[in-house]
Amino acid sequence: MNAKDSTPLVHAPFNTLEPRSVWAHFQTLCDTPRPSKHEAAIRDRLADWGRARGLTVEIDPVGNLILRKAAAPGREKAPGVVLQGHLDMVCQQNGEGGHDFHRDPIQAEVEEGWLLARHTTLGADNGLGVALALAALGADDLDHGPLEALFTVDEEAGMGGALGLAPGRLEGRYLLNIDTEEWGQLYLGCAGGVDVNVSQTLATRAPAPGEQAYRITLAGLVGGHSGIDIHKERGNAIKLLVRLLAELTQTPEWADLGLAVLIGGAARNALPREARARVVLAGADRAAHLQDALARYQALFREELAGVDGGLTLTLEAVDLPQRILENTARQGLLAALGAAPHGVRRWSQQLPGVVETSNNLGVLALREGEFSANFMVRSLRDSGSRALAGEIAGLFRLAGAQATIADGYAAWQPNAASPLLALAQGVYAKRFGAPAQVQVIHAGLECGIIGAKYPDLDMISFGPTIRGAHAPGERVEIATVDACWTYLKDMLAALAVRTN
Secondary structure (H helix, E strand, O other): OOOOOOOOOOOOHHHHOHHHHHHHHHHHHHHOEEEOOOOHHHHHHHHHHHHHOOOEEEEOOOOEEEEEEEEOOOOOOOOOOOEEEEEOOOOOOOOOOOOOOOOOOOOEEEEEOEEOOOOOOOOOHEEEOOOOOOHHOOOOOOOOOEEEEEOOOOOOOOOHHHHHHOOOOOOEEEEOOOOOOOOOOOEEEEEEEEEEEHHHHHOOEEEOOOOEEEEEEEOOOOOEEEEHHHHHHOOOOHHHHHHHHHHHHOOHHHHOEEEEEEHHHHHEEEEOOOOOEEEEEOHHHHHHHHHHHHHHHHHHHHHOOOOOOOEEEEEEEEOOOOOOOOOHHHHHHHHHHHOOOOOEEEEOOOOOOOOEEEEEEEEEEEEEEEEEEEEEEEEEEEHHHHHHHHHHHHHHHHHOOOOEEEEOOOOEEEEOOOHHHHHHHHHHHHHHOOOOOOOEEEEEOOHHHHHHHOOOOEEEEEEEOEOOOOOOOEEEHHHHHHHHHHHHHHHHHHHHOOOOO
C-alpha cells in the first residue's frame, strides 16, 4: 500500500497503465483468486483496505461487502450514491491449461491497446467495476455526496449475493452499477433468468469381450457470454457433439456404437467451448473408419460455422474401457432428448429492435456410469418468457423419463425511460464526450433487477468499459475505455453531489 493514498503498489503490466489507482486495484483482484462461492479472500482483503482508509466496513449475512465513505465537506446533504459490482469471476481456461483458479493469480498482458489473459478468463467482468468503485472510495480529491459500495458475492453462479441482500441495508438514493461491457452505452434494463436442472439414472451394461474404447473430443470453439453473445450463432460444443453421435448411431454402420461418458461445458452462463465423449466399438479395426467420419463432421461443422467458429476440431484417441456403457435404447433416448432441447435465441424483442428477448443456453452436461445431469440457463426480458421456456425444457425431459427442476430465478430489470438519473447521466456524458450515450437494454443478468425489487425507490443505471470475450479464455478489456469510464464516474459523482434529492 502507498501510505499517502492507500493505493496498492503495482507491478507489470499494470504499472504502465492509467488511471493508476484503478489499475492498481484491478491488480489486487487479479492477484487474489475469486471464483464464485469462494470470494472470502478478496472480500477480507478489501475489507482490511477499507478499514485502513477509515471507511465503514460491513459484511452482511450472505457475504456481501459494503463500504461506506462520508460525503466530501459541504456535500453532506446530497443524496447518497451506491456504487455496485460483484466480486466473483467466471473461471474458464483452454483445455487442460493447468491454471488453478483457487490458488493462482491471473496472468495478464498488454496487446495493442487491450489488457488480456491469453489462456484464461481475465475477470474484467466484473473486476474492473469493483476497481473503479474502489478508486472512487480511495480518492481524496473527488466531489461527492455520501458513498456506499456494494460488492456482492456469487453473481456468476446464481446471483446469490443480490438475492440474499436484505431490504433496508442500503442507504443511497441512486445506484451506479458498473457491470456492462460496451463503453458509450448506458443500460436501463436487463434480462431475468431461471435455471432448469435435469438428471436421470440410465440403464447400462458391462463392456463385451473385444470391445475397444475411444475418446472423441470437440474443441476449438470461441465460446463467450451466454447472454451477451447468444445471438452470434457461435457453436455449442455439447449440442454439436450430441448431433454427431445421434446422426452416427442412426446409421447401420454405427448402430452398435456404445456411449459411456459425455461431458461438456464448464459454466452455466458460458457458451460451451469443449465437449468430449467416451465411446465403445466392437473390434479395433473400426477406429480408422470412425476417424474418417470425424474428419467429415469436422469439415461440415466448420463450413456451417464459417465466420464465427472456424477453429473447431474433432479428435479421436484410444482410452481405457469404462466399467459401464449405456444400453442402446437409453443412449438413443438421451441423445434424442438433448438433440431436441432448445439452445440459442428463442425470440427477439418487438419493442426493442435488435435486442434478444428470450434465449436458452445448454451450458453444462455430465454423463458417467449411467448418471446424467445437465443445466439449462434461460434468460428473458419478460419474466413470463423465462417461465414459459423453462417449462418447455422441463417438460421435454420429463417426457424422456428424467427428473427436471426449475430453480428460483431472478427478475428482469424493467426499463424506466423517465428515470431522473438517466436524464442526468445523458447530460453528463454529452458534456464530457460531445455526444449523447446510447441507451440500451442488455440480454444478460445484472443485479439491478434483484436489487430494484428490494429497493423500489432506488434509481439505477449501468455502464462500464469495453470488454470482449467475457466468460471465455482470452477475455480482454480496452484500456482507453477504462480511463474514459473513470472520468465519467468522477463527473457523475460531482453532478450528483450538487443535487438535493
